[in-house]
Amino acid sequence: MPRVLQFNFEDRDLIYLDKIKGADIVKLAIDIHSDTIVIFARDAWGRAYYDSEVARKTSRLRNRDLLREVIDEARKHGIRVIAMIGHTTHPELYSKHPEWAQRNIEGLVIHMDTNPRSEANAELRWPLMCLNSPFLDVVVRELEEVLNHGVDGVLLDSFRYMPDLERACYCGFCRKAHREDLGRDLPESEQWDTKAYRETFRWRYNVNVKAIEKLYRALKSKNPKAVLAYNSHPAGWKGRANTVVELARNSLDIIYAEASEVDYQPPGFLAEMVKLSTALSGGKPVWSTRNAFHTALTTTSTTPVAIRQGIREIFAAGGSPVVLVFSSTYMQSRYFINPVREAFREIEKLEEYMDGVSRLRYAAVVYSNRSRDWAGRSDPRHVTDEVRGFYYALAYNGIPVDFVTDHQLDDGLLSDYRVLILPYTASLSSRGVENIKRYSANHGIVATYLTSIMNEDGDILEDFQLSEEIGVSYRGLVKYPWSYIAINRDHPITRDVPDEIILWGDFDRIFRERRTPPSIAWHARVEPHGEARVLGFIGEPASDYGFEYENGRSPPLLGSLTRDPALIVKEPRAVYFTGQVGRLYWRLGLPHHEQLILNSILWSGGDPPIRGYSEGLFLLEPYKRNGQIIVHLLNLTCDRRVIARGNIDDQTAWHSTVETVMPPRRVIPIEVEIEIKELEPLKAWSPLTGRKLSIEKRNNSTIIRTGLGEYELIVLETK
Ligand SMILES: [Zn+2]
Structure with a gap:
């Protein structure tokens, strides 16, 4: 089960790039017990981090090839390397081929920049390229190039080719393809009551799906062992990319479920996203993210509890945890390293208990x-x-x-x-x-x-x-x-x-x-x-x-x-x-x-086969395999995780803002009682501590009581 370090350079000036060598990134991976590294081969600014014939290599690297450095060093330690390519934001390509950009119904370039409304004429930083344009062939060439470089797989970010009218592409390529495929022009307004509009909506999904299929074929024909991962960002983009995952599931090896909303979402959000993505993909491996930083504050670490519990929650839900670290986090804030190491080491010890399991369903x-x-x-x-x-x-x-x-x-x-x-x-x-x-x-x-x-x-x-x-x-x-x-x-x-x-x-x-x-x-x-x-x-x-x-x-x-x-x-x-x-x-x-x-x-x-009870808030994630029930318990009872929200969008009449978003700092230990019906466990124990738990019979149930600090995995032997 991969334990993933994603290491991103993404600042425009690449301030830290000449200070960080491939060996440093691999050393960090080893240090935190990660066995898989994800890095940019080509970033959202359009720059390559390797000797590329497709994209311009950043001048900050001079004669270095960062991708090569990482691959060579990682290989010595048995660490896999996945390259990110194919970002649909590509200002350098846009500069050469503005006609390949996604354009809204008014002909304006669709982009990924976030600006306050007051900045009317902000510079265009991240224009989005269109999947129906020759841009997609550029992505195929990127993919082939990085596979030649020796990476173990490719991660595609979300394409952000959206079906919704306000973000839908009306470029010349799309207009032409739509006319060819459906025999009519793209609709000029939202007409949900018509079949035709809904057909166009689905057509736009299929543009995404076909692009994934094309890249999947290119990848497998080059290297059948290489893997293709796609970032579906399940809680973002109005949830629309979940449809892309469901429709393209047979052309994806890994669903990468970016969960960047976690700091604003209810406890249990990461498990929710992992389980949702597992279902959508028909059971493909799901990688989900816990950022090393708080909210969008990339240059400072979040709390150890947020990191440890986030990683464990992804694991408990059946996913593989990805820790996202920016070069700025790494250079300016090392506070994240210990908690990642603690949680990854734990998972390294426990992952054998997830081999061959299936969900205990209710x-x-x-x-x-x-x-x-x-x-x-x-x-x-x-x-x-x-x-x-x-x-x-x-x-x-x-x-x-x-x-x-x-x-x-x-x-x-x-x-x-x-x-x-x-x-x-x-x-x-x-x-x-x-x-x-x-x-x-x-x-x-x-x-x-x-x-x-x-x-x-x-x-x-x-x-x-x-x-x-x-x-x-x-x-x-x-x-x-x-x-x-x-x-x-x-x-x-x-x-x-x-x-x-x-x-x-x-x-x-x-x-x-x-x-x-x-x-x-x-x-x-x-x-x-x-x-x-x-x-x-x-x-x-x-x-x-x-x-x-x-x-x-x-x-x-x-x-x-x-x-x-x-x-x-x-x-x-x-x-x-x-x-x-x-x-x-x-x-x-x-x-x-x-x-x-x-x-x-x-x-x-009727009665669930297993149920947990506690005075605190916790997650119970149960699995079964031959002769065993595996139960993850994750304690969500925190001393402070404060998110303030006003009674209107911006409560300016109150005496203080309602913008507080605080990460959890400490988990309060609780007692959990697990009740099991039907299956009769004979023995219960914790592989983490070696502790045996006592089993009690009550009516037709088996009861197991345990104290719960932050996290526990319990193995129940049923025969
Ligand atoms: Zn288009």
Whole structure:
């Protein structure tokens, strides 16, 4: 299992390049127990770091060849070298061939520069080149050149060739290719309701996929053993590159899941990204990143806890950790080195326990690329929020959870899961529907809102494709700015929910264009079938918005209770919410929504084969292999990890800013109880410490209790 050091030179003037030799980078890799180095062969400024005939070598290297230095030194120590090439930002090539650049609908160059809005005429630093232009042939030549140099593989950064209108390319090459492929011109505006627009959207994905396929073929024909990795940046780019991974998965050896958002994201984000990328790629190796620095502050290290726990989290989720170090981090801040070494050494010791494992499965949350696009349209974040709410409710409660994606639904690869969660999975193919129908005959399903209202292509249908399975027929939308649901607490799904009246809405955190986020309090209006049971009804708001706290931002009071169902169960194991309970939990974290989510999944799926309990926050990631269960426990209970957020986009009326983003400093030790059903462990021990754990029987379960510092891996022998 690779433990990766990515070492980037990326500053424009390459200040430290003449002070850092290839041997220094390899020495750092050895020092931190890394077995794989990723470096730029050609950077985003268009410069080569080796003797290249394709790109200009940086003058800072004089007669040196950095790539050669690294490869030669790494080889002595059995370290693999992966070269980054093919950046779609390429100012030097742009300078020669401006017609190869991506251009928006107005003909302006699409770029990667970040500038404040006030800098209207900032210099163009990182123009993006178009995959439909001869640029791609340049990338093929780069790839062949670095393979000749002796690298073990190639990492492509995200292509940033986007389907969304505001970033879509309208260059001459694209216009021509689109006309040739689809027989019409590129659309001049967003027309989501038309098949033609959606077809163009997919066409743009395929431009990415074809480029990957071309590079994959070039790579394998040159060296079949070399590997191709692609940076999908799963939480960036509106999530669109996840579609590229899913469609191109057979032409990728490694999914590189850049997770640069981690410092702003909830605890558990890295595991989420690894598991998502694993599902999207159909089980390809996933490399995910923990930057050595905090947020975008490349010149200073982040805290040891952030680094150690980040690396362990990637490993626990089944991924390979990449530590990203910039030359400036390396020269100005060595604080990151010890924690990387600690975590990498640990993984070096433990990685044999991940050989030949498969996930111990229970719940599968559908992450549907198609639903994100067709239901989410230009702003798909709200659709993804619904998915993430379900994921985190399970992960934070020690319940095994994975993602499944469109291709797994299409191919019916569901059988190991006890419960399938369809969080606003609007778009389903007919094959997917058939597979879910079969699956639901003897497994649990939990669905929400407009699940299955669209076909695979995003056409809106008159009724749910899963109408029979969830026990309701679709009758339109209930559109309130805010709503409530009133539940009958006389059922396992509603038991222990803190209140009978549950707020179903939230105020908009930007609060510029609107008071509430789009459709947050909406429901599907449904008619339950005879055999379905209604456990909750929709409550109307008494007014458009509330007049209490922060008059205008608070919720309206409960008006009348309607007879429109909000929560429906169909025996034996289907649950349907008419609204978006996952999204509410994602935004608010209230126990009401969490309890509804947990109860419905546990009722529908039955007891999980393994579950963890603790007073603290932790992740439990379970695997099995012949005669063993392998359980990773990662403690997420930190003393301080502060992220401040105002009640509007920029709260200038408050007495202090809301821009605080602090990394964790210390992990608080907790006690964890693991409950195992069905499989009967005879022995439990920790390979890290050699410690044996005692096993206790309770009813039909096996209980193992352990103290948890930062991280632990437990091996359970089952025979
Ligand atoms: Zn183009």
